[in-house]
Amino acid sequence: MQNAIDHIVCGAAICKFYTDETLFTVIEFQHVNKWYGSLHVLRDIQLKIERGEVVVVCGPSGSGKSTLIRCINRLEPIQSGEILVDGRQLSDPRLDLRALRTEIGFVFQQFNLYPHMTALHNITLAPMKVKGLARAEAEKFALALLERVGMQDKAGAYPANLSGGQQQRVAIARALAMQPKIMLFDEPTSALDPEMINEVLEVMTNLAKEGMTMAVVTHEMGFARQVAHRVIFMDEGQLIEQESPETFFKAPKSPRTKLFLSKILSH
């Protein structure tokens, strides 16, 4: 456990840990299709995300981007195709879904903190109940995580007494508490006031620098430009374009991407 804390607290160690690994696909979509009733929300998605890569997914609302990342930890089932996470097929009936989910941190638009628990207990719940850590150990680790997201002073606060940005930072700490290999973010700043967006993006940027594999659904194009290794554009359930941020913003290929960018980058 002490090792784990060192890992989390000291970013450099993580960075080394990840860069030493050879490039390796951690998430792979193979011809994935998904329907909600008759609505075809994911159309023949093919996508690979490498270890340590930060991928930003953008697109108009209803384009399937949230659904895309919700499929990765099987919050949503798919109807055809296959998704592989760390080489494991999500359709495998023998898949240990619980073990898989501990390796994937998920951050929601609406934070979804447990309202009846303090910030600290929000973070210690899963390590204690899933990994069986003792309370003292879990709390020590949780405090280190809170410090990492700049929330060490609010350990005893209930979610309702925290601002949106603070709640989201606690939610990120909660997801990190299981020491995931992958972090998924579903519009993490969309429910936040403008002045709180940066405090959350800063935490995410630090995570990215430490080498965390991340898939981020967001409209924050500044974050995409500065932090992402790759930007994906989706529309009507299709993956239209995937490029490096430079190419994506300067020379998008698809007319739909151009139209989308012209709407959201109004200057």
Next chain:
Amino acid sequence: MRYQFDWSVLWSGQTGQWLLQGISTTLEISVLAWLLAGVLGTLSGALRTAGPRPFSALSAFYVEFFRNVPLLVWMFFWYFGIPLLLPRLAQDWLFAHGAEFWAGMFALGVYHGARFSEVIRSGIQSIPKTQLEAALSTGLTVTQAYRFVIIPIALRLLIPPITNESLNLLKNSSVALTIGVAELTFQTRQIETYTAKAFEALTAGTLIYLVLCLGLSAFMAVLEKRCAIPGLIARVTPAEH
């Protein structure tokens, strides 16, 4: 002829004893039945929202079966009916060891469990699904997510209707007098028969139920305040009008 009041029958000698025993039996049967109802109601309410199909179907059956038959009929069923299915020796043992108490307790607990179940289900269904998803995505199982997140939130939201049902349970324990459980109503009737002081006995019974129920209400109100989830509307303050 004028009615002669004699309030002393409530505290003197044999009749005073009866009254005390009645209160104690009412409390015993109510507390045990409440625990049974709480366990059955929480389990079946939770299973109806999350259980594998056979379990949710079983829970639905339980609720519909038990809440749609009068409590009085259940009391008779558990006291006169069920023991007949048991071997002779077990029957003899039961009737020698207060069968009416256990039958009454089961009838009361199982009947109110069915009603609790619907309260719990409505509470669980008022919680956004994303709350469950957040718990599952940290690796908790559905059972753990229910146990540590969903049900604790639901129970806090449900204290007022749970109080309502608990008061009903306490008052309905009086139905057990029909199968011979010597609870409070039974004892007030006995005092009345024995002393012919109907007014005193029934006044005592009325007031004791009132005090017990008010006590329970007050306790639940304190519990509600102490367990309140920060950030939910407890009461709109004058400034907010």
